Amino acid sequence: MCHDKFPTASRLGQHMVGTHKRPGPNACDLCHKSFFKKSALMTHRATIHKIGPVVIEKKKKDKVCETCGKGFSSTAVLANHIRTHTGERPWHCPDCPATFKANGTLQAHLMSIHDKTVNRLGQEKKADKICCDVCGRQFISPSALRLHYDFHHLKKKTKHHCEICDKYFLSAHDLRTHSNTHTRVPCDSCGKKFKDQEALSKHLKKHSLPSWKGPYKCRSCDVTYSARNNMYEHYKLKHLHLKKEDRVTIKNLFKLDKEVEVIRLENK
Structure with missing residues (x-):
């Protein structure tokens, strides 16, 4: 038995099926898979076996913020939102004084600044980086390396195109920053x-x-x-x-x- 905790029953069900191979109550009659939710079974039948429509289940946003009235689908997301009103930053970086309102933001900080990832048990490990053979720059994922290589070394065009000066950019952020140079008023x-x-x-x-x-x-x-x-x-x-x-x-x-x-x- 493991001691992992999950914010919702849906996440727990996914974990039980995927990790512990526990069968769900909704079994597929065309293969060996089973699911905890009927909507997940219907989606599986539509995407894998091409039978029936894809069912997109919309979560009810019944967790309401008492300060601004905004609704959320889970208590975990609501808790993160409430911190925008209170200013609370309970997540502390173990390597520097930085604090964060959400655990996800802390994980992104650890990976981008300290080259670390933390698992659910709080165990830290170094994020393996991939090196570009041409220029030596390092990246945290093969997809990031591929984008860099295609754009900078193969000179492939991207969808982020400036219509004024015909330049191409690697990201939408780079294009927006560049566009400001055309719109500035002297x-x-x-x-x-x-x-x-x-x-x-x-x-x-x-x-x-x-x-x-x-x-x-x-x-x-x-x-x-x-x-x-x-x-x-x-x-x-x-x-x-x-x-x-x-x-x-x-x-x-x-x-x-x-x-x-x-x-x-x-x-x-």
Whole structure:
């Protein structure tokens, strides 16, 4: 007899059938398999023996959160949700100070940060990694290695395609990060770029501050700043048409009776 614990009767039934080979009350008349739930038997007959429709059992979300009223299908999922309200983080990493609201998040942390997996008995073991023969990078699964190899070494195209510049990316996250470079909105006054028009509008208010809040007025336009370095950056980008990374010294910028001199510095 084992001492494994399961959150639901369904999980326990799956464990009993798969691990201990205990027969369920719903036997298949076409093969030796049996199931604890009738819906599982019907799904088996439909997918394996091609008889009847596939039955998708929807779990009732009758476990309700008293704080926000949201429903969940199990007490375990509800308990994880409640921690979003209480801030409780009962799962502690044994190797660092990190804490987590759910055990699943802890397991992902252990695997990605500490290269470990933990079984149901709390026993730790090192996650075996697979090495890429071409570049030496390591991966935790053959599927991850295959994605890496196909994309980076075989140069295969993926479904994550940028329609603007025709580039391909390994993941949807990489594509979203890249897409932000196309949608950023520039400020005409200082050259800074922002993720959307709303962020740009908030930034533009800094350029329209009254003189008592922005004593440094541009000598070539009506923009004012509350800090000298911001004015310096504005003049460099807007009126000298230089790049942010260009190393220059702007002399006489705040001496209106003298001409501005630009001295280029050698890059290190």
